[in-house]
Amino acid sequence: MKKSIAVIGLSRFGFNLLEAFSRLDVDLIGIDHDIEAVKKASEITHNVMVADSTSYESLKDAGIANVDHAIVAVGQNDKANLTNSIVTIIRLKELGVEKITARADEEDYAQVLKLVGATDVVMPLSIASERVANRIAAFNLVDYFNIKGDYTVFEVKLSETFPPAQIIDLDLRNEYEANIMLIERDSQFLMPKRDTEILPNDEIFIFSKKKDIAKITAFFTSK
Template sequence: MKKEFAVVGLGRFGGSICRELAKQGMDVLAIDMDEDKVNEYADIATHAVMADSTDENVLKSLGIRNFDHVIVAIGDNIQASILTTLMLKEHGVKNITVKAQNDYHEKVLNKIGADKVVHPERDMGKRIAHNIASNSVLDYLELSDEHSIVELIANEAMDGRTLIDLDIRAKYGCNIVAYKRGKNIAVSPQPDEAIHKGDILIVIGMDKDINRLEKNLLNEPI
């Protein structure tokens, strides 16, 4: 069965989510106070309505409790974001993801029961910073305050060596969970498989351990 989503707030973040969900064939209700934005997404979302998400009667009339997941992507109006989240919880929405403007906003959202809080600008900033600070890092995904997944490019020092030879888990406390070679991807690679220069390694571990591995890849032969 197709899941039903509602996106509240059609700025850059909410609009992007709305477009991607629609591309995936999901049923999407797009909600915003701005008539122009609602009209923009009328042909993209399954339904697009101009509505005040802080109005309990409006949410009830939209049948918001029947949606599988509601994304609150309200821009700068923190009060509206918090009130909308509260209303959604009171209506029994199962999954609520909310965009936070800052750490204080996040704390409040967590206290009132948001299932997931995201910081799109902060998180993208971290990914870009990791990417431009290291020639070996292609992408970066934060799992928690201390753990991440990164894509690293294998260098000459790793070329032709097996995972046993490299012994990355023992040396750095990181795990290579997969690697990409051209169009092929190997998940849970065998320890006797050789790494080639240019392979993209998917590495999971603590940030401090991944940082040591990055520095080694860039500066010292393994």
């Protein structure tokens, strides 16, 4: 099942996030109050609209109540924009959105946004948009390491209920052209072989194409 993600605020950071998400296997909604920003974003995905993110009714009409994760990507270059971010987060909480990631341009702002209900705060000056997109779009993704070209290495935390399985039986290479490169178990690192068994609570490092991150993490989550 695809994750549904809303990006609220389509200036440079929000636009870059929307573009990064569009390359992943997720359902997207983009929102901005500025019609020109929405026109530009419509070149990436058709599901973008002009709306006031501080309005409960506008967000509800846009279908935001049904998303798995909302990202408030509005910058805080002045107090009005900070207020906009705060009110938007409050409206998202009122709509029942459980996961809310908010952009913060200063550490003090990050603390305020968490206080009003943001479940995660990112500071785009220090975190690349693509890395943020992959962290949010994938299930149980611990970390993401960019590699040149179309490939990446990412870390996935397996659940307590994950059924033990040998790597060869998972058939990741044939299904996704992916390989498990390393396993962390009980603070020890293991170099896996084809017959190595992965266990509940293992943290596994996977080499794959960037576009397959969400699919692969969903594969491990569904077990």
